[in-house]
Amino acid sequence: MSCSLADRISLLIDGELLPVETGAIERHLLDCAECQQIRTDFLNLRCQLDAYEPTLDQLAVQTALARVLAKPDITIVRQGWYERFSGAFGVHRFNPALAAAVLLVVFAGALAFLFYRLHNDRAVPSRPDYVPSDRQSALPSNATSPTPITQSQPSSGPSTSKDKTGGAHASGPQRREQKANGQTAKVAAKSVRDAQTASRSNKRDGVIATDSEMASNREVEASSAEAVRPEDAESLTARHLEQSELLLRAFRNIRIGEAVETSEFSYERQRAQQLFYRNIMLRREADSAGDAQVASLLDSLEPILLDIANLANQPQDDDVRAIKERVKRKNLVALLQVNSAALARANE
Amino acid sequence: MASEDEFTMLFEEFYPSLCRFLECLLGGHAAVAQDLAQESFLQLHRTAWGKLPPGEARFWLYRVARNFALNEFRRSQTRHRLFDRVMTSMHSQSRTPEEEYERLERRELVLEMLQSLPEDQRAALLLREQEQMSYREIGHVLNISESKVKIDIFRARTALRECWTRRMRAVAAH
Numbered sequence: 001m002s003c004s005l006a007d008r009i010s011l012l013i014d015g016e017l018l019p020v021e022t023g024a025i026e027r028h029l030l031d032c033a034e035c036q037q038i039r040t041d042f043l044n045l046r047c048q049l050d051a052y053e054p055t056l057d058q059l060a061v062q063t064a065l066a067r068v069l070a071k072p073d074i075t076i077v078r079q080g081w082y083e084r085f086s087g088a089f090g091v092h093r094f095n096p097a098l099a100a101a102v103l104l105v106v107f108a109g110a111l112a113f114l115f116y117r118l119h120n121d122r123a124v125p126s127r128p129d130y131v132p133s134d135r136q137s138a139l140p141s142n143a144t145s146p147t148p149i150t151q152s153q154p155s156s157g158p159s160t161s162k163d164k165t166g167g168a169h170a171s172g173p174q175r176r177e178q179k180a181n182g183q184t185a186k187v188a189a190k191s192v193r194d195a196q197t198a199s200r201s202n203k204r205d206g207v208i209a210t211d212s213e214m215a216s217n218r219e220v221e222a223s224s225a226e227a228v229r230p231e232d233a234e235s236l237t238a239r240h241l242e243q244s245e246l247l248l249r250a251f252r253n254i255r256i257g258e259a260v261e262t263s264e265f266s267y268e269r270q271r272a273q274q275l276f277y278r279n280i281m282l283r284r285e286a287d288s289a290g291d292a293q294v295a296s297l298l299d300s301l302e303p304i305l306l307d308i309a310n311l312a313n314q315p316q317d318d319d320v321r322a323i324k325e326r327v328k329r330k331n332l333v334a335l336l337q338v339n340s341a342a343l344a345r346a347n348e
Numbered sequence: 349m350a351s352e353d354e355f356t357m358l359f360e361e362f363y364p365s366l367c368r369f370l371e372c373l374l375g376g377h378a379a380v381a382q383d384l385a386q387e388s389f390l391q392l393h394r395t396a397w398g399k400l401p402p403g404e405a406r407f408w409l410y411r412v413a414r415n416f417a418l419n420e421f422r423r424s425q426t427r428h429r430l431f432d433r434v435m436t437s438m439h440s441q442s443r444t445p446e447e448e449y450e451r452l453e454r455r456e457l458v459l460e461m462l463q464s465l466p467e468d469q470r471a472a473l474l475l476r477e478q479e480q481m482s483y484r485e486i487g488h489v490l491n492i493s494e495s496k497v498k499i500d501i502f503r504a505r506t507a508l509r510e511c512w513t514r515r516m517r518a519v520a521a522h
Contacts, residue, residue, distance in 0.1 A: 010502040014476060016483055041509045049477040052458050053451075054368035055378035064382065065359050068389045069352070 003034045066303040234343050237282050241340035247271050248333050272308035372474050373417045376459045388413040410489045461511050469504035
């Protein structure tokens with residue numbers, strides 16, 4: 001900018017000049033093309049910045065307001081893993097004692113699980129390719145698993161690595177086998193389902209599945225738990241939507257103006273509170289899974305559940321009416337019904 | 349004593365603007381911006397509501413929000429989450445594809461240009477252009493002198509002007 005008065009243009013468009021100075025600059029603008037261009041560009045930038053719209057809608061504003069007004073000790077910050085986990089239980093500040101207790105419980109659970117697995121592993125021969133004959137007959141002929149359905153082997157990595165002479169070769173096949181077992185967990189689960197179908201059809205033909213079959217099916221399903229996790233979330237969500245629908249229907253049927261027993265609202269409130277916390281978890285699950293439709297529905301539902309949970313013991317008619325109108329306006333009952341049915345069908 | 353209704357009115361009036369300010373400050377991370385905006389209002393509700401002089405709540409909010417944003421910058425991770433993209437695509441439903449494309453292009457350009465500025469210039473410019481605060485008010489929010497506000501805004505505009513001109517020349521050359 002070559003003009004010495006260019007810096008005054010910024011002050012001019014912001015109205016930060018004295019009237020005398022404003023007059024002088026405006027007279028200068030009549031003769032200075034550069035300053036005219038600068039003013040035009042600055043005003044254009046102002047339009048661009050002012051036209052920027054936030055990624056927000058009215059529902060998000062209402063939800064945010066509900067969260068701010070909800071609990072005095074709630075903290076809404078960027079959700080790290082700890083906040084997501086603890087937020088589901090209403091705890092939002094770091095508590096060392098609580099964290100230690102949780103770690104202890106998790107550690108104890110892991111030990112118990114390990115003990116259970118080791119105990120069951122001992123009940124079966126260690127040969128990796130052993131398949132009891134009764135289970136072999138129950139397997140469908142078109143099973144696609146490259147490895148038979150057996151007990152998963154206990155980890156043997158460290159011991160084989162110490163064997164220098166045949167260590168590489170001895171651990172290699174075992175490592176490959178463990179890897180193959182891990183990779184085919186999903187396929188094994190499918191084989192289990194096929195086997196179960198086959199055993200059910202065999203039942204119709206009079207053949208009864210043995211206990212060892214069912215035990216092996218349970219263990220393979222446990223080992224492939226990660227593969228079926230998304231379906232668990234869907235079934236949980238479907239149940240949650242159904243229960244929320246029932247709650248809102250019951251709430252909708254409450255008659256305003258008549259004497260309402262305290263116990264009726266107490267039950268609705270408690271139920272709404274339980275569903276509210278579950279809604280938070282499922283909404284975050286849907287967000288992280290990228291399921292925008294479910295996340296949006298749960299987002300609409302959440303403030304309603306919160307408001308019902310926060311109703312007084314004997315609420316005012318206006319408060320009840322306001323919630324009922326919001327439920328009606330959002331057509332929530334119908335949306336919940338449709339979505340819960342769709343999720344339940346998808347999960348079958 | 350300030351009431352809950354007044355707080356609700358303040359929230360409904362300034363929450364979208366605060367989200368917009370934070371989005372632009374943070375470079376478009378809408379979910380983070382909304383979290384920080386909510387946290388700002390929560391702090392106001394919990395600690396300062398009813399204790400501030402009349403009209404001060406707005407400036408208090410922007411000051412706190414900006415501090416939260418500065419803390420956010422200092423964190424190691426600020427990734428653009430899938431949620432942001434989902435929210436952006438969900439908000440596109442009321443426009444034609446061409447309008448939406450243009451709007452997103454413009455948004456991205458504005459965010460990109462803003463990110464090229466130092467944070468203090470960016471904050472000062474946004475408070476001026478989006479919130480129409482005076483230099484005195486901006487100095488009050490950012491805890492800087494009016495002279496610094498003046499200089500920051502002028503430098504920010506000059507830098508953005510050059511950036512914009514270069515862009516337009518590049519587009520014209522294409």
